[in-house]
Amino acid sequence: MSAYDLHQRLRTKAIRQIKKKSYDDAIKTISEGSIQMLGDLACYLIDVYDQADKPCDAQTRDPLVKILSLAQNDFWRKKVIDAAVKWSVKASRNPAGDGFLRLAIAEILVKEQSFYLAEPHFIAACVPPPSGSSSDVPDHAPKTFALAQLEWLKSFAQEASQQPGEKKEAEVIERIESGRWAVRVCYRSALHKRPRASYPSISHA
Secondary structure (H helix, E strand, O other): OOHHHHHHHHHHHHHHHHHOOOHHHHHHHHHHHHHHHOOOHHHHHHHHHHHOOOOOOHHHHHHHHHHHHHOOOOHHHHHHHHHHHHHHHHHHOOOOOOHHHHHHHHHHHHHOOOHHHHHHHHHHHHOOOOOOOOOOOOOOHHHHHHHHHHHHHHHHHHHHHOOOOOOOOHHHHHHHHHHHHHHHHHHHHHHHHOOHHHOOOHHHO
């Protein structure tokens, strides 16, 4: 059976289950298929979460994190990340999205050395949610973010020291840039603490 045929079969099966309002069965079908195929079924899984009014908790979050950790760094994965964050904003009643989901996404990106893309997810994971939200700040989020920032700074300094005409060693550049790094993080954090209407769309944060 081709990947296309399997995709269609899984989607058709899930649609039948959704029509019967067997949401848990549909979620299982799509989740297993998404892990196996790593295709756009993951976005469909998030759509079913929304239709079933599922909370953003370990049961719904873990399959998404597993799918994202297995996926290649491409347009499709970014689409799933954006959809997952958007859903978690609604499900957790938190403008920054679910803290545990944002932290997991950040950690996946850091493993690939995608520090710039990881940073807004780290910040979102560290921002205290508003009253009435089902989300929370993971206890280890601030420390994990700080360690990632140090790794990013070292990587930046090493790369900068190798640029043509640069005479400063990596350690010197690292010391010089450390203050600027701290200011930058504080600025980005302040953006996330503003009312939602005053900072860019969370899907791009």
